[in-house]
Amino acid sequence: MHEVRQGQELQIVDICLRMLQPRELFRAQGFPDGYIIAAMLPGAGQGPDPRQLRA
Template sequence: MIRDQFLLDIAPEIIIDNFAGGGGASCGIELALGRHVDIGMRMLEPHELYAAQGFPSTYVIAPIMANGKPLPKHAQVRMCGNSVSPPMAAALVRANVPDMTSWSARERRLGVAA
């Protein structure tokens, strides 16, 4: 077959498709290389990314915008990438400003000690 002359000799290699998710990339890889993809990885959903960062499950990641629509998925992912992990922020406060750890909920809300 003509296609066989273009196949790469990568039999001992593991093939990983980092964009697996039903878009057909794995099929294209299989056609080009003549063998199946060994590992297909999918992109994480925004709620999975926020959980991995340590955000509580009650954290709102898709607020309703002024136009009445929820925040788009790409914006949710971008904001997660720009966020500071809550456990890390709490650890920094405990280490650098130990007095703030004893503040009441009201004092924390106002940002000043009584």
């Protein structure tokens, strides 16, 4: 994509950044490598078990 501003042609160039993996994000925030990321455990993020909900 390019555009002309004030008589000068400008071009947008992709700088090719990648998304960090969850473990990399935790490391960047100072968590140790052995820290357990609960959201990555099997069954995480599925919400509460309907049998455990009370009316």
